[in-house]
Amino acid sequence: MIPHDLLTMYSAKAVEYLIAISFLLLFIPFWRFVNAEKIPAPAARRVPRWLDTVVEWFTVPSQVYFHPGHAWARVDGADIVTVGMDDFAHKLVGGASAIALPAVGSHLGQGEKAWSLVSDAKSVDMLSPVDGTVVAVNEQVAAPRVRSPRDPYGAGWLLKVQAPRLTANTKHLLSGTLARRWMEEVCDTLRARMSPDLGQVYQDGGLPVDGMARDLDPANWDGIAREFFLT
Amino acid sequence: MNERVDSSAGTFSWPRENLLMGMTLREYLRSLVTPFNAVAGLILLAGLPVIVYRFAYGLGAVTNLSQVTPWGLWIGFDVLAGVALAAGGYVLASTVYLFGLKQYYPVLRPAILTGFLGYFLVVVGLLLDLGRPWRLPYPVVYSYGVTSVLFEVAWCVLLYFTVLSLEFSPTVFEWLRWKKARRRAAGITIGVVVLGVVLSTLHQSSLGALFLTAPTKLHPLWYSPFIPLYFFVSSIIAGLAMVIVETAVSHRIFHDQLSGGKHVDIDAITLGLGKAASVVLFSYFFIKLLGLADGGHWNLLNTPYGRWFLVELLGFVLFPCLVFAHAVRERDATLVRATAAVTVIGVVINRLNVSVIAFNWNVANPYIPSWMEVLTSVTIVTIGLITFRWIVNRMPVLREHPDYQGMH
Numbered sequence: 067m068i069p070h071d072l073l074t075m076y077s078a079k080a081v082e083y084l085i086a087i088s089f090l091l092l093f094i095p096f097w098r099f100v101n102a103e104k105i106p107a108p109a110a111r112r113v114p115r116w117l118d119t120v121v122e123w124f125t126v127p128s129q130v131y132f133h134p135g136h137a138w139a140r141v142d143g144a145d146i147v148t149v150g151m152d153d154f155a156h157k158l159v160g161g162a163s164a165i166a167l168p169a170v171g172s173h174l175g176q177g178e179k180a181w182s183l184v185s186d187a188k189s190v191d192m193l194s195p196v197d198g199t200v201v202a203v204n205e206q207v208a209a210p211r212v213r214s215p216r217d218p219y220g221a222g223w224l225l226k227v228q229a230p231r232l233t234a235n236t237k238h239l240l241s242g243t244l245a246r247r248w249m250e251e252v253c254d255t256l257r258a259r260m261s262p263d264l265g266q267v268y269q270d271g272g273l274p275v276d277g278m279a280r281d282l283d284p285a286n287w288d289g290i291a292r293e294f295f296l297t
Numbered sequence: 298m299n300e301r302v303d304s305s306a307g308t309f310s311w312p313r314e315n316l317l318m319g320m321t322l323r324e325y326l327r328s329l330v331t332p333f334n335a336v337a338g339l340i341l342l343a344g345l346p347v348i349v350y351r352f353a354y355g356l357g358a359v360t361n362l363s364q365v366t367p368w369g370l371w372i373g374f375d376v377l378a379g380v381a382l383a384a385g386g387y388v389l390a391s392t393v394y395l396f397g398l399k400q401y402y403p404v405l406r407p408a409i410l411t412g413f414l415g416y417f418l419v420v421v422g423l424l425l426d427l428g429r430p431w432r433l434p435y436p437v438v439y440s441y442g443v444t445s446v447l448f449e450v451a452w453c454v455l456l457y458f459t460v461l462s463l464e465f466s467p468t469v470f471e472w473l474r475w476k477k478a479r480r481r482a483a484g485i486t487i488g489v490v491v492l493g494v495v496l497s498t499l500h501q502s503s504l505g506a507l508f509l510t511a512p513t514k515l516h517p518l519w520y521s522p523f524i525p526l527y528f529f530v531s532s533i534i535a536g537l538a539m540v541i542v543e544t545a546v547s548h549r550i551f552h553d554q555l556s557g558g559k560h561v562d563i564d565a566i567t568l569g570l571g572k573a574a575s576v577v578l579f580s581y582f583f584i585k586l587l588g589l590a591d592g593g594h595w596n597l598l599n600t601p602y603g604r605w606f607l608v609e610l611l612g613f614v615l616f617p618c619l620v621f622a623h624a625v626r627e628r629d630a631t632l633v634r635a636t637a638a639v640t641v642i643g644v645v646i647n648r649l650n651v652s653v654i655a656f657n658w659n660v661a662n663p664y665i666p667s668w669m670e671v672l673t674s675v676t677i678v679t680i681g682l683i684t685f686r687w688i689v690n691r692m693p694v695l696r697e698h699p700d701y702q703g704m705h
Contacts, residue, residue: 078590085586
């Protein structure tokens with residue numbers, strides 16, 4: 067009995083079709099592999115030595131992502147991110163009475179309220195740099211009346227967050243040269259605040275004092291802070 | 298007669314400024330004493346008499362070619378590999394002018410120069426092989442030979458060489474300070490580039506199509522009805538790889554030309570070209586697999602020629618593809634350059650395999666090139682390098698001419 071033509075398979079053609087389909091299927095991951103941007107390698111478990119890059123008066127480390135609301139994020143594992151407030155935020159607000167951190171298990175959204183700085187019965191919110199779930203908080207920093215550690219990017223961390231959408235989140239964050247340029251613009255804005263009548267002037271040395279916002283406007287320091295923190 | 302007085306800068310001499318690079322004749326001759334020139338001089342001293350000897354006494358006196366093996370190293374390396382490696386001209390021209398990727402402009406002129414010199418030397422190599430160089434115009438004016446694929450190759454190479462001359466002419470006119478001619482030459486660039494891409498598609502694939510006329514002579518693993526497609530796609534790969542290598546070498550040797558000009562991120566350009574090479578190599582690998590499946594000679598892979606085929610396919614196609622992808626992802630321009638060098642070698646190996654090594658693979662006395670053939674090929678390459686250097690040192694290839702800065 068002659069087999070039906072439709073059921074006849076030419077082995078060479080079958081292999082060719084398989085090769086063509088394999089090419090189409092493999093091309094997608096290959097293209098994504100070639101175009102993927104490298105995410106910084108996880109930092110060492112012990113307290114890292116930062117190659118601090120000082121921009122104007124504030125440190126802007128190169129291995130950290132910055133949110134324009136002055137929160138920072140550091141990749142510590144596959145999708146675990148350590149989060150805190152940057153050097154500028156520390157010096158702007160100074161020693162807060164307390165920091166109201168979210169509870170472990172809370173869900174954060176990038177650009178949404180994450181924690182609050184409480185001082186003199188006023189509260190200033192700060193925004194989360196990443197989406198995710200809080201897996202740990204820094205109890206030492208959260209305790210009331212505890213002096214904030216001098217290392218905002220090390221011992222001064224606030225939260226550890228499990229961030230499943232890290233690659234997408236980092237596209238909206240600043241790092242490296244962009245972060246340094248952003249900090250330069252922030253400093254220009256701060257200078258304009260300090261000398262609104264004189265226009266832009268450059269200080270001849272000196273260091274920013276803790277709690278700059280209170281020095282600029284004791285009654286409205288929270289408004290200044292909210293302006294910089296985008297809240 | 299060639300002098301004019303420039304009241305601000307003393308006497309201006311065109312030959313001294315543009316030919317001797319501002320040096321006196323004595324200084325210029327003294328500057329020629331370098332190790333590279335010494336080696337090149339020795340090669341020319343040995344190679345040029347061999348070329349004269351070839352024309353005086355014929356192919357048989359110089360080569361190991363025969364009636365059974367009429368094509369050898371000169372066709373395999375100088376013509377086939379030469380045409381493939383000169384493909385950087387049309388690849389970069391289409392990248393910049395047709396796809397609008399202007400960030401690759403800094404490497405366009407060197408690529409066109411490489412293509413221009415490459416095709417010129419291909420013609421020289423071809424004339425060496427054919428003999429009777431006065432018959433070069435025959436396919437154009439006297440006896441077309443329309444039954445041969447070589448008719449199409451001859452016309453394509455002639456027209457494409459003209460195209461390359463037109464594409465390179467703005468550089469020459471800038472050097473000569475012929476502003477009107479430069480403006481006219483720049484005005485026809487887009488049309489010339491389109492013509493160049495069409496012609497390159499034709500002759501790159503036609504050189505592969507030559508082997509369709511000898512299906513029994515070429516080893517089954519290399520023979521395929523897709524050979525024209527193989528040659529065309531691999532020419533894109535060869536062009537990209539050659540531009541990466543040539544850019545790296547030029548920027549090292551001629552770095553003094555670049556120091557005063559606008560900063561160019563060569564690493565970013567290298568990474569971009571490496572990404573393109575990776576994607577084309579990936580596609581080429583699967584096209585070769587398709588040809589392998591179409592031929593159905595899987596059993597031949599377990600033979601000495603089969604293992605050599607796998608070396609070419611896996612070691613010089615798949616391996617560079619993956620390394621390019623890794624290097625681009627890691628933003629490692631140095632690794633891209635090293636991989637490009639391996640890729641260039643791979644394309645040369647492929648052309649030699651198709652035309653020499655796997656061609657007439659089953660004859661009793663396989664062809665091995667004579668030392669005079671090898672010396673002649675090395676001489677041709679040396680002439681190309683010397684000419685490239687002469688042009689780059691004098692004309693605005695790697696740098697912008699001060700009168701035309703920012704006009705590209």
